[in-house]
Amino acid sequence: QLQLQESGPGLLKPSETLSLTCTVSGGSITSNTYYWGWIRQPPGKGLEWIGSIYYSGSTYYNPSLKSRVTISVDTSKNQFSLKLSSVTAADTAVYYCARLIYSSGWFNWFDPWGQGTLVTVSS
Amino acid sequence: EIVLTQSPGTLSLSPGERATLSCRASQRVSSSYLAWYQQKPGQAPRLLIYGASSRATGIPDRFSGSGSGTDFSLTISRLEPEDFAVYLCQQYGSSPLTFGGGTKVEIK
Numbered sequence: 719q720l721q722l723q724e725s726g727p728g729l730l731k732p733s734e735t736l737s738l739t740c741t742v743s744g745g746s747i748t749s750n751t752y753y754w755g756w757i758r759q760p761p762g763k764g765l766e767w768i769g770s771i772y773y774s775g776s777t778y779y780n781p782s783l784k785s786r787v788t789i790s791v792d793t794s795k796n797q798f799s800l801k802l803s804s805v806t807a808a809d810t811a812v813y814y815c816a817r818l819i820y821s822s823g824w825f826n827w828f829d830p831w832g833q834g835t836l837v838t839v840s841s
Numbered sequence: 842e843i844v845l846t847q848s849p850g851t852l853s854l855s856p857g858e859r860a861t862l863s864c865r866a867s868q869r870v871s872s873s874y875l876a877w878y879q880q881k882p883g884q885a886p887r888l889l890i891y892g893a894s895s896r897a898t899g900i901p902d903r904f905s906g907s908g909s910g911t912d913f914s915l916t917i918s919r920l921e922p923e924d925f926a927v928y929l930c931q932q933y934g935s936s937p938l939t940f941g942g943g944t945k946v947e948i949k
Contacts, residue, residue, distance in 0.1 A: 765886070765929060765940040780937040814885055826933050827876040829897065831885035 720745040722815050722832035730839050736802040740815030740832060747796045748773040753818040755828060756789060756800045758811040766811075770818050770825065771798055778825070805839045812836050843868050843932050845941035853949040860917040862944045864930035869910050874934035877906055877915045880927045880943070889928075890915065920946070 726738035740754070747754060755770035769779035771789045779787050783802070791798040802809060812834040819826035844867040854860055864875065873893035878886035888897040890906035893913055903918040917924055925948050930941040 764942040767938040778936065825938060827888055827891045827931065829888040834885050
């Protein structure tokens with residue numbers, strides 16, 4: 719059974735760079751039918767797709783965050799990572815990683831998801 | 842960007858009752874590329890429905906999805922105690938992928 723687990727610092731100061739890693743177990747990140755994605759959920763608010771990556775390194779980002787986001791993949795470790803620069807309090811959220819189904823040349827739904835990790839930005 | 846508006850914000854029902862949740866898109870969602878998720882407090886979302894009406898693996902048949910174009914709905918035919926949660930819709934017809942704000946189904 720595929721499982722995803724997020725890891726990384728839970729507390730950052732404004733202007734720092736958020737760095738999270740998602741470790742995939744129970745399956746290979748190099749499957750050609752999946753992308754891998756990051757989604758966040760500010761406290762009490764809805765979900766926001768941050769971006770996604772293919773095992774080859776091809777990426778797609780949400781235009782609202784594109785200038786600050788970098789997603790990378792390490793196939794040797796079965797991991798993918800998120801970096802978000804110049805964080806502010808508005809970036810405080812639970813960050814989820816998830817497998818993104820890729821079919822008919824396009825993205826589909828997310829399944830499964832990691833348990834999520836809370837990142838707080840505060841001075 | 843396609844904005845998804847879910848209604849009602851909160852639905853207060855009793856176990857055994859029928860729940861009907863709405864997800865309305867600001868633009869047509871191509872090919873009915875819409876998914877529904879269930880999220881319980883402190884947990885990650887769980888996929889229920891994809892392609893507007895196809896149940897994900899292991900999802901009970903009391904959950905059903907319908908709709909096309911800009912109007913979609915999720916129906917829970919008879920609420921079980923474990924169904925009280927937040928339900929979210931997501932469109933994948935165009936980029937960026939977007940989610941609705943959610944409908945909370947609470948015990949009346």
